[in-house]
Amino acid sequence: MCHPAWGRALTEAHRLKDLARLRRVRDRIDREYAQPLDVEALARGVHMSAGHLSRQFRAAYGESPYSYLMTRRIERAMALLRRGDLSVTEVCFAVGCSSLGTFSTRFTELVGVPPSVYRREAARATVGMPPCVAKQVTRPVRNREAQVKEPQLA
Incomplete structure (x- = not known):
């Protein structure tokens, strides 16, 4: 059986990885705002589902990826x-x-x-x-x- 602290460390590592992906999405929107972008394409670019990206993006930045775009x-x-x-x-x-x-x-x-x-x-x-x-x-x-x-x- 794993030690409880290991689970917390894995959760924190996953959260940091998601934040890095969200920054990449935000940076891509800032760079490519004039291009045809949609949530599905942005999610594919960071290997996330569109729903997960939308929920995580809203939690991190206070608005949806579409709204930010x-x-x-x-x-x-x-x-x-x-x-x-x-x-x-x-x-x-x-x-x-x-x-x-x-x-x-x-x-x-x-x-x-x-x-x-x-x-x-x-x-x-x-x-x-x-x-x-x-x-x-x-x-x-x-x-x-x-x-x-x-x-x-x-």
């Missing part, structure tokens, strides 16, 4: 829309979305305004602002995936 795409779309030289449709396809309707809906959920309104207003709001500051100031707030908790006052 869409947030990356929307962040990049915001930067392209601020430039003002591409249409909303061109931006949609440039960031890897295949449906203008899904893109617009998700953009509105995360940013609070439709992409066309954002494009019009953001160009004026960030005039003269360095791009690195504009990116930080205009970063989307997740309205649905990760609610911000109010601080508890003692």
Whole structure:
């Protein structure tokens, strides 16, 4: 019979291995956000089932892999829309979305305004602002995936 500490050590080693895989998935999403990615393909890339990847990713990062991917795409779309030289449709396809309707809906959920309104207003709001500051100031707030908790006052 095995010593109980061995079981805990194996569990910890498995958890660390899963965390390393999750980092690889997150890094791949960050790099390849404009490519056609789905949870099944991401899971295959790290030898996990899609369900296990989704559960572990949500536990580690507070949102699903799909939600994380869409947030990356929307962040990049915001930067392209601020430039003002591409249409909303061109931006949609440039960031890897295949449906203008899904893109617009998700953009509105995360940013609070439709992409066309954002494009019009953001160009004026960030005039003269360095791009690195504009990116930080205009970063989307997740309205649905990760609610911000109010601080508890003692």
